[in-house]
Amino acid sequence: xxxxFLLLAGKLVFGLNVGANLPGVLLVLLVYxxxxxxxGILIGSLLDAPDRVVGVCVLASIVMxxxxxxxxxxxxVPESLRAVGHCVPTGWALDALHRLISFGGDFGSVTKPxxxxxxxxxxxxxxATRWFRV
Numbered sequence: 001x002x003x004x005f006l007l008l009a010g011k012l013v014f015g016l017n018v019g020a021n022l023p024g025v026l027l028v029l030l031v032y033x034x035x036x037x038x039x040g041i042l043i044g045s046l047l048d049a050p051d052r053v054v055g056v057c058v059l060a061s062i063v064m065x066x067x068x069x070x071x072x073x074x075x076x077v078p079e080s081l082r083a084v085g086h087c088v089p090t091g092w093a094l095d096a097l098h099r100l101i102s103f104g105g106d107f108g109s110v111t112k113p114x115x116x117x118x119x120x121x122x123x124x125x126x127x128a129t130r131w132f133r134v
Contacts, residue, residue: 003029019101024110028100031117032093036061038124039089045131064088069095089120 003026010016018025043060044053065071068090074082085091096113099105 003033017101019104021100021104021106024100024105024107025097027107028093028096028110028114028117031114031121032089035089035093035117035121035124038121038128041132042124042128045128045133064090067091068093089117092116092120 007016007018007025039060040057043056047053047056067085068074068088069085070090074085074091074094077085086095092113096110096117099109099113103109
């Protein structure tokens with residue numbers, strides 16, 4: 001719901017054009033939302049105090065955004081830092097979105113980033129399941 005609202009607001013307010021492959025963009029965003037949720041649940045499973053969970057999740061999202069290229073394009077940094085950017089899910093999500101939106105890519109152009117995102121999501125989900133406490 002939030003993804004749909006933000007895409008619609010982006011279109012109406014800022015004239016956002018997601019390219020010809022809206023289903024691909026939605027798929028990437030949904031997979032990334034799953035990864036982020038699984039990571040949040042994992043962090044919540046590992047920490048005892050709710051205030052710590054919030055702080056660590058906020059810090060993790062800020063670090064992943066910075067390292068993954070949300071603040072500036074990874075194309076502007078040296079190759080070694082680009083490799084670091086692809087150690088976090090945001091780097092792969094942005095890579096896929098960049099291919100779809102900026103270059104008009106099709107589903108085949110984002111297969112690798114999606115597979116890697118699914119790997120992140122699966123690992124985080126399995127780890128969260130292992131350490132989840134009620």
